[in-house]
Amino acid sequence: MDFLDQILPLVKKPARYAGGEWNAVRKDWESVEYRVAFAFPDVYEVGMSHLGLQILYDIVNRRTDTLMERVFAPWTDMEEIMREHGLPLFTLESRRPLLDFDMVAFTLQYEMSFSNVLNMLDLAGIPRESGRRTKGFPLVIAGGPCAYNPEPLADFIDVFVIGEGEEVIGELLDILIQLKRRNVSRQELLLELARMPGIYVPSLYRVFYDEDGRFSGIVPSLEGVPEKITKRVVKDLDRAPFPERPIVPSTEVVHDRIMLEVCRGCTRGCRFCQAGIIFRPVRERKPETLLKQAAGLVRSTGYEEISLTSLSTTDYSQVRELVKSLLDEHACQGLGISLPSLRADSFSVELAKEVQRVRRSSLTFAPEAGTQRLRDVINKGVREEDLLDATGAAFREGWHAVKLYFMIGLPTESDEDLDGIVKLAKAVLALGQKAGVSRGRLRVTVSVSSFVPKAHTPFQWEPQAPMAELQRKQDYLSKRLRERGIVFNYHDAGLSFLEAAFARGDRQLGAVLARAVDLGCRFDGWSEHFKLDRWLEAFRLTGLNPENYANHRYAYDAPLPWDHIDTGVSRQYLILEHQRALAGRVTGDCRTGSCPGCGVCGALEVEPVFAGGDWDGGL
């Protein structure tokens, strides 16, 4: 009998480690040439809600010469037991240790999961530093949004994939299988991979710092290694590989429903948003493709709900037609549709009303800033009257709770903008009262996060507001939002501070990360585990100051640690956008036909793809 069977009953939620879910693939180990462990540096329920995992799992397991299995960060109780019994980190499918695999592939969705990446390598018995991993060890690769500023993880990852994984994975596996047959050294393998478009091999670059320790440049250290790594992008999303039989978890996960990706990218151009830049250009799927995919997914998963996913689903050109067709086809089977995010306008509320068979208690909107002036600065195309229209309609339609997302610490923000948040929240509350929502049930939740400047955005040069200032702003709001019916919550400023340090960090932060993990940091995205003191201690021991990263203002001509990673969006455009932001000038939506000139289409030889039809602009 398997020792694990005696271990699992001792941990919380053992289904996290059990595998065997519907549509999980367990391939014959010996029948393939190359074996990949997909590693998600967070707990199962979070990782299994990630569409990218399902896409790559499908592609790799569809091939006859490769297999992919899954591994997630074990929760702390499981980690304790694994360490106690010397049990190495294993995959769910074959329960084999990660050391048995040819490749361990991490996805980087969030900076504060970096500690889990290192901890998972530790638990697998794989040396953390890529330089210590010889041929016998798995190749450790990483992709996802945080790979766009890969430097803080450069010491630990052999190969970064820049861009959309499904575009790269096939080619990458072909090359790796050949190299495995040729039995080449790790060094030779890395050099070979570095020549592939979209592949960044950090160990083949030299980094320079000035006398103050600030990043001053990065250059290839070998011939044939590219100076710039340009992201890979799926040109025709309609024909891109798509998982027809996604894994259906047997235990409840964060997104426990069909994820129908209606489009990729977003045309809005919010200036703080990294996803809005790195997933350019927008590519919509055809409604007929989506209807076909949905029908197949309903049969293959048995899910009772379809979520129309994307960065901004209500912007999908044919969203209303799609919703109507989906309901016509599947409503009789008791299937529901959900929209993950709503644009703040009455069109969105109407749509939400149409789709929601089971009335949820609250609707969520993200005005992001409290005044029109500041919303213009960040290019968030929401007007106050749109938001009031939308929330008023929501209350009249029977919703009794509304959630409003804001950011504090945005560039140029003053207390007037904070007053704007208070004013908006109270105005929304008043609309609820006017619509006759009972006092006991009416609720306006104001959720406030702190602005984190991200690489490759128009705000990449901006400093984050000092932590004390963020806390003052939180206090300021907290004092003014004490009112029956208003719930105020905010994110830990310390966490946002560290996120900012790593989001614009350089390679020196690798040492901090390693120290932090040694000091016990993991699951930093979980408030019960996040300990700012430990991180500050790690910085202190390394002789680095997090403020030099998080709170630093870069000059336009200063070298940036992520300059060698190319999203296709031009630097000139980002500078222009930054200047327009400071001048309070908005930039149009690329969907309207007037090209804002970001440069991505020319640089990557791609085009935005729209599904056509009558688009209700709502701009």
Next chain:
Amino acid sequence: MAVYRMMYAKVGPARFISHLDLLRTFGRAARRAGLPLAFTQGFNPHPKITFAAPLAVGIAGEAEFADLELTRKIPAPVVARALTGALPEGLSVLEVRLQRGSSPPLMAMVECASYRAEAKACGPVTGEELKDAIASFLSRQEILVERKNKEGKKVLRNLRPGIFEMSGKVDNDIIKIEAELKTGSSGNIRIEEVMEAFQKTSRLPVQGGYALFRTNLYTGAGKEKKMLWQS
């Protein structure tokens, strides 16, 4: 409307599916299988499936029982085949029978369950030592365990009267213990508590915990016990 009684197994990775998740899993399997499952009315409709007795997460069930309702009559073997083909690894439907006439609620019928506990010995242990340990365990008048009641208060419970049978053997280095315990709404003894108490007193060389299996559910107990098929 047609009510079916099914016997199913929940073993392997499926034994970690919680009671609540199991309902969802059967609901989705029925949808995949194209079976017309009946749903409850109301804001949050859920499939009309009732389980004989909840099984704690981590315990395998080799012959579990549940009743399910379909909106139209379909031959029982077809239901069994369709469901089995749509269930995740470790879950399988062993037999389905159409329920005729009315029957007492499945949950009210259950009075006894049989279990097996297995663990790899991490030191030498003989069959005699195991038998002695069980005999001395059963010779106690009281086997007290602490349990939290509904108000969250700790209360002591005596397991001993609910342990109907217990025996064991050693196969190579695997310790195998079988037990019959009082089960159901009129009093429920948990195998994990029994094994924990047993491990505490017997101090057999076992690392980690025991792997636990519920091997069957019965109405009646001892020589009178019967399978849950009859209405």
